[in-house]
Each structure stands twice: as C-alpha cells, then as structure tokens.
Amino acid sequence: MNRAFNFGAGPATIPTEVLEEAQKELLDFKGSGISIMEASHRSKLYEEVHNGAIALMRELYEIPDDYEVMFLQGGASLQFAMIPMNLAMGGKIQYANTGSWSKKAIKEVKVQNLDLEIVASSEETAFDRIPEDITFDDDADYAYITSNNTIYGTQYKTYPSTKAPLVVDASSDIFSYPVDWSKVDMLFAGAQKNAGPSGVTIVIAKKELLNRVKDSVPTILRYTTHAENNSLYNTPPTFGIYLLNLTMEWIKKQGGIKAVQKMNEEKAALLYDAIDNSNGFYTGHAQKDSRSLMNVSFNIKDKNAELEAELIKRTEESGMIGLKGHRSIGGLRASIYNAMSIDGIKALVELMEKFAAEKQ
Template sequence: MKRVDNFNPGPAALPLPVLERIQAELPNYKDTGMSVMELSHRSPEYEAIHQDAEDRLRRLLGVPANYRVLFLQGGASLQFAMLPMNFLTRDERAHYVLTGSWSEKAADEARRYGEVSVDDWAKAEGYRDIPETIDFGGEDGLRYVHITSNNTIYGTQWRTLPKLSVPLVADMSSDILSRPIDVADFAMIYAGAQKNIGPSGVTVVVIREDFLASANADVPTMLSYGTHVKASSLYNTPPTFAVYVMACVLEWLEENGGVAGAEARNREKADLLYGVIDKYPDLYLGHAYKRARSDMNVTFRLRDDSVTKAFLQEAAGREFVGVKGYRTVGGVRVSLYNAVPVEAAHRFAEFMEDFARRNG
C-alpha cells in the first residue's frame, strides 16, 4: 500500500492505525450490520460514540466540570460569525488580536454585530511575530478578547497563552491538543477538527457555563450555542462519521502518551526542520521570528524564487505532499500536526540538508 509523507495544512494527516481501524469497521460497526455512516444519530450505538468522543476530549484537554463541549458543523469560519452573534451587540465591544489571515476574517465578521477594536501590531511586522502582551483598552463595554493560538499561513504561534481578567476566546483550530493548555483561562475555545484531532466536518466548541449564560437571546435557533447545549449537540443530525473518526483519533492520542506525548513529538519534529533552517541561513529564510515559531507549521522561503521553485519540484518528486506555501504568501510551508510521524520530519529534514549541500 502506497503512503506518502503528508504535510498538508488541512485536511491533514490522520494516524495510520486509525485509518486501518476505520477500514475494518466500515461495513459493519460492532455487529450492527451497518456502517457508522448508516447509524441513526438517535440510536444507542451512535450516542455511545458521541459520548465517548466527548469524554476523551474532556480528559485530554482537562476540561473543567463547568464547561460544556459541543460538536458542531461549519468549521471555524462559521464560528467567526456565530461567536459575535451570541456575545456582541451594537453597544458592546470585542477586541481582536490580529496575528494572521484567519484572525482578520474573524474580526471582519464581528464588525457586523458590534464594535471591534484590534491589536494589529503583528500585522505591521508582516505577521512574523506574536505580541508579548494584550492591551484591550479597558473593560468598559468589553464582551470578550479573541486570539488565534496558531497561525497556519505565517507559521507563528502563541508560545505562552495569555491570562486575562476579561473573557478570552481562542480559535485553536490548528494546534488544539498539540500541547497542554489550561482551559480555565478561556471563556470559550473553538477548533475545526481537520488539522489535529480528526477529519473535516466537525468543529469542537468548549464553552464556560457562566459565559454561555450571558449569550444574546435573539439569535437564530441553529446559530445559538444554547440550542446545541440543551440538545447535547444533537439538535439536528450531527456529522456522525466525522465524530466517530475523531473519537478514534482521540483514543489513539490517549494510547500514545496523551497531550504531553504529542507535545514532545511535535517539538522534536519542529526542531528538526528549524535546525536545518538555522544551519543554512543564506539559503533558508524562515518567516517567523524565533520566539514566535510554530511547532505546527514551519514556514520559509529560499534565497530566490527560482531556487524555491526547484526545491518544491524536488520535494514533489520525493513524494512530500502539501509543502507549497499559502497562495498569498508563497515559499514553503511544512505542517507537522499530531498525526505526522516523527520519521516523516526526519526524512524532510534530510532532504533539506541534501538540497542545501547541492545548492548552498
């Protein structure tokens, strides 16, 4: 069976043991005579899958009892709008820290519903850095502060997540469960699953009960967090197969050292690539400043466009998939999410070394 080194930024690599398990269970899940894709979302078999996914996520994240966990649809992009619809009015303000394209999109959606202030310090730097502190301009009329914990396009990451006196909301789509965090520091966390914890189609929301209690009442039914909390994410048909795959991934993660194990592997993978970038600074030009480097997305250019093109062509020839930089940035981006094996990072680092010796 052919398998390539998959560095796609999302949808991203899934663990091979999980894929093999899904393959085995696909036509007949636990002797039901049906595939998971055929199960009713009201059936006891699916409800058990759903509960298992929530229980495992709670354990891995360390979710306190006063938080609710939701499995929704629409990706993080829907959360960009759903969040302010529920928690912002024309007389209130939300503060957005801009650290990349996705935080810009989130702020743009919030402007439809209320006042938005922004910290665009990182934008002025070309999104190469992360601010050390957040100045949200006082608490008067402030409903929440929003950050994006990891920035896939630019390869930057909050190495130390902020602690604030006001509700803090984080889009963790690209680094959830890649390292330990303190959920209690956040009023809400949301994340599309398709990078680190599952396939596309399911979005995780973790929300504190007192923050939820302050939500706006005049929100369309399907876009109200309260609707989904009351129905335990089963108000309408959920993305049942995606939740099942996510549950399998979470089980795999628990069996392989949990979040601490993932963090160690992710740091090892990132250090391999950054080590080559730092060894050949005249050839590999890293985008992110060292203090803001992401363990999830390693971004760099080569010394000129023709060399970058040659590098990408050779990478494709060696069956490294998904390493071309985002269309608005260019260069190279290597995504090292939880399911990317350490061995794949070793192979890519060896390729970088070989290319440098021949082109340095």
C-alpha cells in the same frame, strides 16, 4: 501501498492506525451489520461513539466540569460570526490581529456593526510574530486571539491573561499541548488539523458564558441550543465524530497530550535546526520567539521562486506532498501536526540538506 508524508495545512494527515481501524469497521461497525455512517444519530450504537468522544476529550484535555463541549458544523469560519452573535453584550469587543484567520474573524464582527477594537497587530511586519504585551480591557465583552497561524507559522507560547472572557481560535493547534483553562473561557477549532477529518467543529465553552445569547439570535445559531441537546439538535457529522473519537483514542495511546507536545517539540526542533544551520540558504518567516510547532513557513535565499519550485517538485517525487507555501507569502510550508511522524520530518530534513548542498 506506500503512504505519502502529507505536510498539507489542512485537511491534514490523519494517524494511519486511525484510518486502518475505520477501514476495518467501515462495512460492519461492532457487529451491527451496518457502517457507523448509516446509523441513526438517535441510536444507541451512535450514542456510544458520540458520548465516548466527548468523554475522551474531557479526559485528555482536562476540561473542567463547568465547561460545555459541543460538536457543531460550518467550520471555524461560522464561529467567526456565531461568537459575536452569542457573546456581545453591547460593550466593546477586543481582538488581537495575528494573521489571515484573525482578519476574517474581525470582518464578521464589523458586519454585525459592533463596537470593535484591535488591541494588537503584527500586520505591519507581514505577521511574522505574535505581538508582545497584548493587553485586553477588563470590561471588554470578550477578548479574542488565534493561538496558531497556519500561513505565517506563528504561535502564542502562552495565552494573554485577562479578566475579560478570553476566546481562542485553536483550529490549527488543538490537542497539541495542555491548555490552562483558568485563562480560557471559550476555545474552538475545526477538526481537520489535529482532531480528525473536516466537517466537525469543536466548541468548548464555560456554561455561564453561553447564557448571554439574545432572543434575536436564530435558534440554530445559539450555543444554548446545541448545549441543551448534547450537540444532537440536528444531525451531526456522525462519521467525522467517529473518526474524531478514534483520533482521541490514538492520542491516549501516545501517552496523552503532554506526550504529544513533547513529540511536537522534537519534530519542530529538527526542522528549524535544518533551516537555521543552512548557512542562510533557508530562512524562516516567523521570528524565532514566535515560531509555531505546527506550521513551519520558510523561503529559499532571496525568495528564489525557481529554486523553491524545484525543491517542491523534488519533495513530491520523494513521496512528500503539501509543501507549497501559501500564495500570500510564497515559499514552502511544512505543516507538522500531531499525526506527522518523526520519520516524515527526518525525510524532509535529509532532502532539504541535500538540496542546499547541491545549490549553494
């Protein structure tokens, strides 16, 4: 079987050896005679997987002891609503708007009729950059950013400094670089880009922040409910957490987060160089100082839809999938998360260069 190079934005490529290990253990996990999918979430068999995943996350991400690590469900999209439910204290809430997912999060704050302020936005330039000098008020209930924007291919190079608690949606760049926890009070992500399959939502938050929750918040939607029960208040997505655990083991084998970051920088450099050195045949959507290491969105000269469709067809014929750009900006998008190999990038660059030479 030939594995395709999967450049899809998510659910995204998973390390081959992770899938192979899951395949090997699928019917008989650790000699138990059952699949981990069949194990009770209250059993010792599963408990070791669950706690092992949390321990590995803490180790690799260097998460401080005063932060809670939780596995939730509902995707990052449920967090858009849960965060204001749990963290709003009656004061103002401030968001930076850098793309579609920021806008969806902002919408959920408006639904709750809270005091919302957008402190920065790049919407007027089609979200082609991270706004400069984002400033949050010290007395805001919390400040909110989306660290990487999958559709537009932009990414924060550093997080804004603020005395207000900073909440980071890191759904598309979690575990791809070290985090300075002195700047972050809550970080959350859907797992399906860099941490495993869809179905698991990771929430990492300062314990003291969780105590803000009001009695009016439904029990299942309180962070304290899940923190106090080690994310076992209700049945968690056990198989997804098992795969997340294997993915954390894979990251450790690569040399840890810093080693993964270096690989990501090398992969992105290869692809951006191909775009920049194409004599204008390819143009990136994001401004250079905001370019993402995870999602590379680009067009063919003059946004030639016919040529873009032809290139996408050529990539698919060559065993590369998921390169069609998001409908809102068109073009092409290569999502090059942790598990995308350097060989995949080289194959794409070679095809892009050949195609440009033919068509110019």
